[in-house]
Amino acid sequence: MAVNLPYPRGIKPVAGVAIGVASSGVKGDAADVALFSFAPEVHIAGVYTQSAFKAAPVILAKEKQRQSNTWVINSGNANAATGEPGLADAEAICASAALALNAIGQTASLATVQPFSTGVIGQRLNVPAYQAAVEQAASGLAADNWLAAAEAIMTTDTQPKAVTENVTVNGHTFTITGIAKGAGMIKPNMATMLAFMACDAGIAPALLEATLSEISETSFNRISIDGDTSTNDCFMLAATAQVGSMQFETASQEGFAELKYCLQTVAERLAQAIVRDGEGATKFVTVRVTGGLSSAECLRVAYTVAESPLVKTALFASDANWGRFCMAIGRAGVEDLDPSTVSLRLNEVVVAESGLVSDTYTEAAGSAALAGDEVVVEIGLGRGAITEIVWTTDLSYDYIKINAEYRT
Amino acid sequence: MAVNLPYPRGIKPVAGVAIGVASSGVKGDAADVALFSFAPEVHIAGVYTQSAFKAAPVILAKEKQRQSNTWVINSGNANAATGEPGLADAEAICASAALALNAIGQTASLATVQPFSTGVIGQRLNVPAYQAAVEQAASGLAADNWLAAAEAIMTTDTQPKAVTENVTVNGHTFTITGIAKGAGMIKPNMATMLAFMACDAGIAPALLEATLSEISETSFNRISIDGDTSTNDCFMLAATAQVGSMQFETASQEGFAELKYCLQTVAERLAQAIVRDGEGATKFVTVRVTGGLSSAECLRVAYTVAESPLVKTALFASDANWGRFCMAIGRAGVEDLDPSTVSLRLNEVVVAESGLVSDTYTEAAGSAALAGDEVVVEIGLGRGAITEIVWTTDLSYDYIKINAEYRT
Known part of the structure; x- marks a missing residue:
């Protein structure tokens, strides 16, 4: 049903990003949990919904951003309008993720795991089911699971959305890959939309934050399906610092403009993919x-x-x-x-x-x-x-x- | 299809208001022109769309309000986004109305006829057809044509909207009758909505203006069907000064609060009728x-x-x-x-x-x-x-x- 949205092909791994997916059973057998684990050198930036009804995971993800090295995402239940119990539920799932990662030798703690949720609003999470899925996802971490993750985060989307771009700058070829989910409730200021991008360049936290803010403005903040905005939207960008000889510190540094343009392109294509798969869209x-x-x-x-x-x-x-x-x-x-x-x-x-x-x-x-x-x-x-x-x-x-x- | 909107009954004439209706043929045999002629003592106030694309009739109606004693309304064509030619078309129809009224001994001129239009936007009016209908409408002026006028101004409305209320104040019984058309594009600040009310009390121009502004705020400015606002909306109120021994000059005058409450009630019921007949409404x-x-x-x-x-x-x-x-x-x-x-x-x-x-x-x-x-x-x-x-x-x-x- 999507309008001229080809099935994603040629989606490339990003050095320093390992992804696992699993099914909690909440959506039948389909995978509904994705776990992203990053190399220790990672920096992460995020843009979060401006709704007054911020979902529990959004509140927590925002708090944990500075120390984050892990994303745990579930679809099917948004854990929104769930009050204090919702915060505890989200933390319980983060804790399971941290423990499962520790068990396989990765560094993670409650403070480093950011939760994200999308789905029905106003209902409590089935915590044990999602915890079990998170453990299973951790056991299957692999570099080439981007497309599987794109599928796991879908709700009313009719197909997964994933985009890869490469750019060669200063003799280094960087890879940028991103996934997104959207469908209804899409409008600027972060609608019911989740987008996760990573690149293997090193980008200092302040520059990463500024860059994300700029590229979200001309991508995800330029789309509208029905004018409705959600409680759960987040657009995340991880820079893993696995490729290249240095970390970009300022926007004026040689090569950064090219890298930013490439990040911008991926964000724009993901944003457009969300519109192309807008609920009931025929144009x-x-x-x-x-x-x-x-x-x-x-x-x-x-x-x-x-x-x-x-x-x-x-x-x-x-x-x-x-x-x-x-x-x-x-x-x-x-x-x-x-x-x-x-x-x-x-x-x-x-x-x-x-x-x-x-x-x-x-x-x-x-x-x-x-x-x-x-x-x-x-x-x-x-x-x-x-x-x-x-x-x-x-x-x-x-x-x-x-x-x-x-x-x- | 309208939601709990009974067909209007018991609609009463208002002293000092004569109404004629006719068909231009633009909508088949159905009447699509209504002509309102008021007693010389009338004062008229209006609230007009805030759209930057004000239709030609709205621009003219606003200019002529102070001297107005006649309303000429057509449905089927909004005469909007028609530029200078649209203004000339509207004036041509006003001129026909004035001439036809003069011919039957009524005082009217180009300056005293306010035009109103609703229907398709961006197309020129069929001026000769509407002029012929206006002449025919003038020949059939009668006090009890409110319901016929409510039918003549309909576009996608499924039924006419008309409301009458009486109020006895200071020993005088005043009648207030109003009609409206709506359907889609309804939202505050005057959507594609036309409403025409008259009462037989005498109300000084400044007080009439203030009263209209107040009652529109809590009636037509409190409804929304699809958030869209049109180029043609007007809410008009005529006070004919045919009943009662004096003219109300200030809001604090004895009895005016009761009269205003009654005007408010008619406006609110008309506004609700528009919503009840909203396009595709089931609730x-x-x-x-x-x-x-x-x-x-x-x-x-x-x-x-x-x-x-x-x-x-x-x-x-x-x-x-x-x-x-x-x-x-x-x-x-x-x-x-x-x-x-x-x-x-x-x-x-x-x-x-x-x-x-x-x-x-x-x-x-x-x-x-x-x-x-x-x-x-x-x-x-x-x-x-x-x-x-x-x-x-x-x-x-x-x-x-x-x-x-x-x-x-």
Whole structure:
């Protein structure tokens, strides 16, 4: 059902990362636990949901970030809105992970294991089942389990999301691999979305943090499926320092720009994969707003259009409905917007210019432009030089079906 | 399809208001033009859409408000995003109305006729067809045409919306009657919604304006169907000064509070009727947020919940999904919200207390609470004394069907 999302191929291990997966039985036989164990040299950075209802694992993961060398992830239950007992449950699973890792000679403790969860909200975890799965995962740690982990963290996703890129800098070839899970509730500021990336370069903690913040802004913070944001979202980046002769300390260091671009590319492709697999999506929609006075106003217009149910249903129907775009642009709250400078292009078809339906526009051309499953909506505000891009989907019957019937 | 919305009955004329309806042929034989002609003593106030893409009629109606004694309304074409030509088209129809009214001895001019339109955006009006209908409407002016007018202004509405109330104040019985059209694109700050109310009391312009602003705030500005706002919304109130011995000049005058309460009631019932007839609605949902520190934060939570596609699809599925409410409340942007003081009640069933699923809650009770078509969602923030209410609907397959297939 995903829109032009090929099954991941050629996913490469990252030196210094060992991964195990296992099934707790909560989702039948399917793996629902993934354990990431990192080399001691690792530094880890994270971006966490801004929801006031932060799930227990998010609270703990944030606290433990500085000392972290392990990620334990479960799908099926989000351990959110579970209060103090939820924190204890998450810690119990972290403790099992640390013990299992110690048993195979790895250094880990309660302070170094970050928990992550996704799934149903408001229910207690089946702690013993997940603990058993964590132990099993630890016993099967291997470098090439990225794709298996991508599968283990899925909820309503229809297929795993994983991306690998290489970049050669200063004579060293670095590998960056990432996985993500998404589906519904996707919107900026970290929605129900988990993304885990690692690279084998050495990056100092402050630089890693700054880099992650920057690349999340133009990847996971530029996607929206239904405007809903979740309690559990996290985007994590580990730098294992296994390749290269030094650690990057500052962004201006030779080669870091290339490495960052590559990290950025992986994050962007993962973010787009989440949209392509959005619940009920039949089209992948790029909303590009040009000619704004500021990034903020471009994004306001882009998100209002991307999240408008009337625009989304029109896109689902392949209806190049200028009226609905007007409506959405008009209510985006751009100060002193002059409608007579606004234009709309759908793929290569000019629908409106100077605030009016274009003389050259025909309904047949509009329908043809929307007939495919990749749509670029380009809105020109005609008042400045700033451009911003947001990725989203249409709104289909299947969105309702999935969300009216979903319960794990 | 509307949720518990009885067909309007007992709609009473308002002294000083004559109404004609006619068909332009644009919507087949159905009436799609309504003409309101007021007694010379009338004062008129209006609230207009805040969209940057204000439709031509909205721009003109706003300009003409002070001198207005006539409303001419068409459905089928919104005359929006039509630029300068759209303004000329609207004025041409106003001119026809003024001429037709002059011909039957009424005082009217281009300056006194306010135009209103609703329907498809971005297409030019069929001016001659509407002009002919306006002339026909003028020839059939009558006091008891409110319900016919309510039918003439419908677009995707499944039934007309009209409400009458009486109030006896200072020995005089005043009549207040109103009509409205809504359906999709309903959200505060005037969505694609037209509402026209008249009362036979005399109310000075400044007081009328202030009163309208106040009653719109707690009626039409408290409803949301899909979060989309339109280019054409207007809420108009005429005071014809045909009943009573004096004109109300200030809000503190004896009897005005009763009259205002009655105006408020009519506006609230019309606003609720719009929600009950929301596109694809299967439930009428009252979202009440209590215990807030401010009205603004209560409304932020109420609207975030009311507009969350995940909450709306859960309501459609009669799924008392605490997780989705958490998610929506959590992302509403209430500063320093403490999840452990938040509660949720669905009709009489306590779902969550202190941020956790209630000990007494059962899934059967939750499903039973949502089985009917009237749902009160009560969210307690537990941090203050303010309460706010918003009305909305669920999100169903039919919403997609209507909005993916709609084109007049």
